[in-house]
Amino acid sequence: MRFFTADLHLGDKTIARWRGFDDVAEHDAMVLSNINDTVAETDELWLLGDLCRARVEDVRAMRDAIRCLQINVVVGNHDSRSKFLTCGGFVSVEYYAEVGRVKRDGYKFVMSHYPMLDWDRAYHGSFMLHGHIHSLPSDEPESDDFVNPPSREEGGMGMRGYNAWNAQRCIRRFDVGMDANGYRPVSDQDILAALPDDATWSATHGLPVN
Secondary structure, rough: EEEEOOOOOOOOOHHHOOOOOHHHHHHHHHHHHHHHHHOOOOOEEEEEEOOEEOHHHHHHHHHHOOOOEEEEEEOOOOOHHHEEEHHHHOEEEEEEEEOHHHHHHEEEEEEEEOOOOOOOOOOEEEEEEEOOOOOOOOOOOOOOOOOOOOOHOOOOOEEOHHHHHHHHHOOEEEOOEHHHHHOOEEHHHHHHOOOOOHHHHHHHOOOOEE
C-alpha cells in the first residue's frame, strides 16, 4: 500500500506545544510510533515536508526510527534537501513529485509541500496532495473563511475542516498532514474514499459522465 503524511516536525518544541505536548520527546515518540503502527515495512511511504530539524544527524535519526523500507521525500520549507541526500536511505528526495497512473492504479497524485490552486491533469483525473497548512479534521467545516485558525486553547494552528471543505465542493485536493489525519499517515485508498469520484466530479464541473 501507499501511505502519505506531512508536517512531522520532529524536535520542534513550538509545534509539540501546539499539539498538547510539554515534552518534545513524547511528541516525537507519538509521531514515530503512529507511523510504524500504520505503515508496514513493505509499504511505500511519502513524506511531504517539514519533517525534522535540518541537520544530518536529525534526518538520520528519523530515517532509522521509521521501519518502512521505501520512503520518498518531498521537501518542505523547514527541510534541507542536501541533508536528506547526504543521509541517504530514501528512494527519492524532490521538491515536487507525481505518483500513480490512472489506468494502472486508479489515480494520479500530484504532490508538493504546499497546496496548489491548479495542478497537472487536474481536469483529467489527478489529485493534489500537500501538507504545510496544519489543517484540523472536521466533517462539517465551520465556514468558508480559512483566514483565522483555531485558538491556542483549541490545541490547533490550522484551518478546521479543510479536507471536508474540498470534498463538499468537489475539489480533489487533500491535506495529508499529521494534524488533519489523527497524527497518522493516510493511505491512497482512504484519500480516494474521502474525495469525489470521477462521475461526481465530472457532473459537478459540467463534463460528460462516462
